[in-house]
Amino acid sequence: GAGVSQSPSNKVTEKGKDVELRCDPISGHTALYWYRQSLGQGLEFLIYFQGNSAPDKSGLPSDRFSAERTGGSVSTLTIQRTQQEDSAVYLCASSRLGDNQPQHFGDGTRLSIL
């Protein structure tokens, strides 16, 4: 079946511009996660959505970052007034609800801030 789909796959933008990254999770997965991975670094948790519960936004690095999940499906991560340190691969994952459910990742959006 279809996996997690992310768009765009690559995004190059100028410092100070806003960007929107999209994630389409696997159908039936109620949990959705955003991470970012900087060059040569490990995964950094950003935000977690689970059903209708309030999202866990504890990983968002600044108030320039926000995310929403409409209708319990598609999610959008928005970065306002981008900075060069925002350059990274932004990964979305989804999973079923339950203990030890594996997270299924998309291939990410590679964001480059000039």
Add this chain to the structure above:
Amino acid sequence: DAKTTQPNSMESNEEEPVHLPCNHSTISGTDYIHWYRQLPSQGPEYVIHGLTSNVNNRMASLAIAEDRKSSTLILHRATLRDAAVYYCILRDWGRGGSNYKLTFGKGTLLTVNP
């Protein structure tokens, strides 16, 4: 949180078995051992997980030491497609809370020679 230690890199030949070790000497009784891998330019991919008993699936086997202070991911016949960074992580389902946040370390870079 309990920490894992993995070799930085390993090398294998195609069609030979590969044993990827992971040390987790401070593992708690409620920590599950999870393995993910990340192929070049792709998002992480779930491989396998276990608690105490050895586990097998279509991708790999997981051998867990009796004292649970170490584990080994076994790829029975390596292929070129198995070249990736392999991550061993612990997920604690005993405390609840934010155990959905995956934290990847540096992992082991597996090179498969033809």
